[in-house]
Amino acid sequence: xxxxxxxxKVSSDALDILKKAGEVVxxxxxxxxxxxxxxxxxxxxxxxxxxxxTPELMDMAPGLKVISRTGTGVDNVDIEAATKRGIMxxxxxxxxxxxxxxxxxxxxxxxxxxxxxxxxxxxxxKFKTARRYYLPIDLDGKTLGVIGFGRIGxxxxxxxxxxxxxxxxxxxxxxxxxxxxxxxxxYSNEEDIYKQADVVSIHVPHNKETSNHVGEKLLSLMxxxxxxxxxxxxxxxxxxYVVKMLNxxxxxxxAFDVLANEPPIENEEFLNSPKTIISPHSAxxxxxCTVRVACEAATGIVDFLEGRMPKSIFNRKGxxx
Ligand code: NAD
Numbered sequence: 001x002x003x004x005x006x007x008x009k010v011s012s013d014a015l016d017i018l019k020k021a022g023e024v025v026x027x028x029x030x031x032x033x034x035x036x037x038x039x040x041x042x043x044x045x046x047x048x049x050x051x052x053x054t055p056e057l058m059d060m061a062p063g064l065k066v067i068s069r070t071g072t073g074v075d076n077v078d079i080e081a082a083t084k085r086g087i088m089x090x091x092x093x094x095x096x097x098x099x100x101x102x103x104x105x106x107x108x109x110x111x112x113x114x115x116x117x118x119x120x121x122x123x124x125x126k127f128k129t130a131r132r133y134y135l136p137i138d139l140d141g142k143t144l145g146v147i148g149f150g151r152i153g154x155x156x157x158x159x160x161x162x163x164x165x166x167x168x169x170x171x172x173x174x175x176x177x178x179x180x181x182x183x184x185x186x187y188s189n190e191e192d193i194y195k196q197a198d199v200v201s202i203h204v205p206h207n208k209e210t211s212n213h214v215g216e217k218l219l220s221l222m223x224x225x226x227x228x229x230x231x232x233x234x235x236x237x238x239x240x241y242v243v244k245m246l247n248x249x250x251x252x253x254x255a256f257d258v259l260a261n262e263p264p265i266e267n268e269e270f271l272n273s274p275k276t277i278i279s280p281h282s283a284x285x286x287x288x289c290t291v292r293v294a295c296e297a298a299t300g301i302v303d304f305l306e307g308r309m310p311k312s313i314f315n316r317k318g319x320x321x
Contacts, residue, residue, distance in 0.1 A: 002305055005038050008048040008070065014294035018046070021302040036060060044301045046070060046294075047077070049262075049281065055081035066304045068297040071096060071284060072151075073233060074314050075206040083318035090300040091314050093151060095293045096284035101155030103283035104231045105163065107255035108144075108199055110277055111227050112137050114253065117274045137198075137225070137252075139164035145197025146170045147190070147214075148204035148232065149180065156201055157184060169193055172204075194221040199229060206233035216241050219251070227253045231283045234259040243269045246276065257283040 002022040006015070009028040018024045025042060027034050030050045039045065039061045046068050047053065053067060055078055067077055068090040082089050110116060113136040121130035144160045146153045149172040160166040161183070170180065171190045180186050187193055194200060200222065204210045215238035222228070228251065230237055239260055245251040254270070255277040261268070262281055270276045284293065300310040313321060 002043040003041060004044040004046065004301055004305075005035075005042040006046045007035055007051055008046075010046070010070070010294040010298075011291040013291055014046075014298040017295060017298040017302055021305040039064070044068065044305065046297050046301060049073070049076050051076065053077040053082070058082060058085055058087065066090065066301060066310075068300045068310075069314075070293045070297040073205060075233060079315055079318070083315045086319070088304060088310070088319060089314045090297065090304075090310050091312055092293045092296040092300075093312055095296045096289050097151040097155055099286050099289035100152050100231055100283045101159055102286075103257060103279070104152070104156045104201055104203075104229060105159045107229050107231065107257070107277060107279075108139070108160065108164075108201070108227070111229070111253045111255040112139060112199065114275075116277055120274075139166055139199075141165060141167065142198040143167045143169060143196055145193035145200040146172075147193060147200065147202050148172055149175055149186075150203060152231070153201070153203035154179075156203065166199075169197060191218065191221055194218045195223075197226060198223070199227045201229040202232045202236055204232055204236065206235055210236050212236070212238060214238065219245060222251055224250050225252050227251070227255070229255050231257040234262065239268075239270055243273060243276075246270075246273050251275075253277075257281055 003025055004018050004022040005025045007027055007030055015024055025038050027038055032051060035051055041063060042061060043063055044066045048070055053076060058064060058081055064087055066088045070092060072091055072093045074089055074091050077089055079089060118130050144166045146157050146168060149170045157168040161168055168184045169187055170184060171187050171193045214236055219241055228242060242254050253275045257279045258281050264271060303310040
């Protein structure tokens with residue numbers, strides 16, 4: 001029986017799906033050393049974002065045929081190396097779209113209203129003074145800048161227009177004009193988004209082009225009253241420069257679900273800033289979404305093992321399928 005290694009805590013529904021096609025090796029600890037030992041004789045891996053699937057790791061698993069990511073981003077898998085070895089890489093691009101978009105909108109509301117800071121001040125007995133800080137802003141009529149108008153970017157735009165009556169401007173050089181709904185302005189110059197938006201929200205994949213792309217050059221263009229949101233990947237943004245801007249009052253706030261170091265190194269500066277809100281890469285980890293994503297990732301593996309073509313093959317082109 002083929003072995004399937006699962007490196008994260010997943011729902012029993014997903015495990016039941018996998019058990020139909022193979023022997024499940026379940027290591028919910030996500031421990032790297034344990035993973036190295038267990039991966040040796042497996043045919044399939046169901047993978048979260050904590051393990052970096054390097055060529056060296058792939059070479060430890062000569063029988064590996066399929067990696068199924070429980071999520072959208074596959075930047076923790078060396079795609080070139082996997083393709084070269086004939087390993088199929090699957091992901092679940094649609095299953096978490098709405099969930100991440102909801103988290104992003106919650107971030108936009110919370111960071112612009114300074115909810116976490118005011119909550120903390122109130123609990124510390126500063127009710128009277130904190131209510132007069134006048135930090136929160138209205139979102140009605142403000143401009144949201146969306147970088148990357150794919151699945152999540154589109155949903156965030158739609159939700160912010162409906163919930164807050166925000167204007168939306170977008171930058172995405174890879175889409176056709178016909179996917180941009182009326183009422184949304186598409187810019188061909190990314191810098192204009194950073195200059196004009198009251199809230200900039202990042203929704204691009206992490207790759208060679210976007211790695212550390214949002215640094216001093218773009219961030220310096222932002223208004224001091226503006227807010228930065230990142231639910232995409234930490235390595236896209238120069239976090240240290242964001243903190244510098246927050247400390248110098250050149251940016252009003254930032255909300256990050258994803259970080260360059262996950263988990264963050266102790267005492268990283270932005271952990272202590274009252275102007276930041278941070279969540280532990282949990283934007284997609286709602287009750288419903290974790291089940292949905294795990295079942296879809298498991299179904300992809302079962303389809304592969306039973307000889308059917310899985311739905312979302314990330315390296316389809318590279319494998320000439
Ligand atoms: P998607 O592929 O549907 O959309 C990405 C969009 O970015 C595409 O439209 C693409 O054309 C655009 N793009 C690519 N490079 C760009 C660039 N340099 N400048 C501007 N636009 C660019 O992906 P999605 O489902 O919307 O997800 C976006 C990212 O969010 C994923 O790659 C993933 O890393 C991240 N994500 C994070 C979580 C989380 O838990 N926080 C969950 C899901 C996805």
